[in-house]
Amino acid sequence: MNQMTIASVIIGIGMIAAAFIATGNIPGGGDGVKTFNIVMENNRYNxxxxxxxxxxxVxxxxxxxxxxxxxxxxxxFNATVPNGHVPAGGTARMEFIADRAISTDAAVCGGPNPSDKTDDHGEELIVRVLEA
Ligand SMILES: [Cu+2]
Incomplete structure (x- = not known):
């Protein structure tokens, strides 16, 4: 490789690194996007x-x-799905920024009050956010 080629390679690597930093998607970092696919079946989440x-x-x-x-x-996290529930036989998406540590149950079939389990189907979705 001549010096021009070497310089181009170095610039290219620098641009890729800058892209990772700009998007926050640094592999192994605590500031990326975490995507989960959850199946609801027989009143259980998997x-x-x-x-x-x-x-x-998230x-x-x-x-x-x-x-x-x-x-x-x-x-x-002021997060829910459209209309507050995932329709029977349907799909829905929930998205939020995990801005604090927490351990809670996101399954709220009891209604708008998360602590009201009187109408619960029995499912649990434990959401844990760990300190960075
Ligand atoms: Cu339910």
Whole structure:
């Protein structure tokens, strides 16, 4: 390689590194995007627990295979799905910035109050956000 080629390679590597830094998607960092695909079936969620790190943008894609709708909500992050529930046989997406550490249950079939489990189908979706 001549000196021009070497210089081009170095510039190219620098631009790739700058792109990673600009998007925040540094592999192994706590400030990336975490995507989870969760299947709702027989009133259970699979997986039933997800873990993220403070600073992550969290995307959850739900697929509900049950004949009833399931409510999900994370009021701590002002996050829910359209109309507050994943429709029977349907899909929905929830997205939020995990801006604080927490361990909670996002399954809220009891209604708008997450602590009201009187109408719960029995499912759990434990959401844990760990300190960066
Ligand atoms: Cu439910």
């Amino acid at each position: 997986p039933s627990e997800i873990v993220a790190t403070v600073g992550d943008r 995307v959850i894609n739900f697929e509900n295979r049950d004949p009833v709708s399931h409510g999900v909500s994370l009021p701590q």
